[in-house]
Amino acid sequence: MLVIRRDLVDAMVAHARRDHPDEACGQIAGPEGSDRPERIIEMENAERSPTFYRFDAAEQLKVYREMQANDEEAVVIYHSHTATEAYPSRTDITFANEPQAHYVLVSTRDPIEHELRSYRIVDGVVTEEPVKIVES
Amino acid sequence: MAVTVSIPTILRTHTKGEKSVSAAGTTLAEVIDDLENNHGGLKARLVKEGTLHRFVNVYVNDEDVRFSGGLAAEVKDGDNVTILPAVAGG
Numbered sequence: 001m002l003v004i005r006r007d008l009v010d011a012m013v014a015h016a017r018r019d020h021p022d023e024a025c026g027q028i029a030g031p032e033g034s035d036r037p038e039r040i041i042e043m044e045n046a047e048r049s050p051t052f053y054r055f056d057a058a059e060q061l062k063v064y065r066e067m068q069a070n071d072e073e074a075v076v077i078y079h080s081h082t083a084t085e086a087y088p089s090r091t092d093i094t095f096a097n098e099p100q101a102h103y104v105l106v107s108t109r110d111p112i113e114h115e116l117r118s119y120r121i122v123d124g125v126v127t128e129e130p131v132k133i134v135e136s
Numbered sequence: 137m138a139v140t141v142s143i144p145t146i147l148r149t150h151t152k153g154e155k156s157v158s159a160a161g162t163t164l165a166e167v168i169d170d171l172e173n174n175h176g177g178l179k180a181r182l183v184k185e186g187t188l189h190r191f192v193n194v195y196v197n198d199e200d201v202r203f204s205g206g207l208a209a210e211v212k213d214g215d216n217v218t219i220l221p222a223v224a225g226g
Contacts (some may be wrong), residue, residue, distance in 0.1 A: 025223070027223075032223065037205060043223075047224075051226055052224070052225070052226050053224060053226070054222055054223070054224035055223040055224070057193045057195075057200050057202070057220075057222070058200060060193065060220060060222075060223065061193070061195050061198065061200070061220065064218070064220060076193070077223060079225060080202065086180075088225070089225060089226040090226070091224070091225050091226035092225035094225075095221075095222065095223070095224045095225050096225070097144070097146045097221035097223070098144070098145065099145070099146070099198060117207060
């Protein structure tokens with residue numbers, strides 16, 4: 001189960017809406033081993049595409065160094081789907097390299113109602129998990 | 137020529153869980169060959185048909201090697217090599 005503060009959920013959805021129709025992507029860091037997302041980092045989508053995302057490599061290194069210095073890890077890795085449901089695509093599964101992360105998908109295909117779901121992706125196997133939103 | 141190589145979580149099965157290991161070489165290709173000698177299996181995760189995998193980022197210090205020669209990128213004694221899998225999808 002992903003337990004996450006409402007303000008972080010709102011921030012992911014706002015980021016996804018802002019970048020629509022391109023996919024938005026980012027991560028939420030938390031203390032290493034805590035499984036507690038705390039600090040949202042909106043990442044540049046180097047692909048700037050409605051169908052693909054990739055963290056900008058230079059920004060990824062900078063953020064990785066920050067997280068190492070703070071004893072943090074990526075607790076949540078999120079991105080948006082702008083025309084399809086919030087379910088991992090085949091490419092999402094191929095490139096999922098963080099077995100400890102919660103992969104959050106936000107769909108912005110409906111202009112009013114977003115869809116937000118969370119998954120574990122380990123060795124190519126997708127397992128959906130409940131999302132428990134707690135007040136900030 | 138010894139360099140320090142940071143290993144991402146997903147590849148630590150090849151380094152007995154070590155987060156960073158040392159390796160020798162004057163180019164990235166030599167460093168990867170040396171890694172392979174001590175941590176078998178790593179090379180295949182990084183290199184395909186003579187070039188770096190498209191979805192692996194490798195940096196020498198702060199430089200993305202994609203912009204400094206790829207496998208031919210030079211490394212100097214004391215450099216830090218960081219390997220990060222690309223975070224990508226569709």
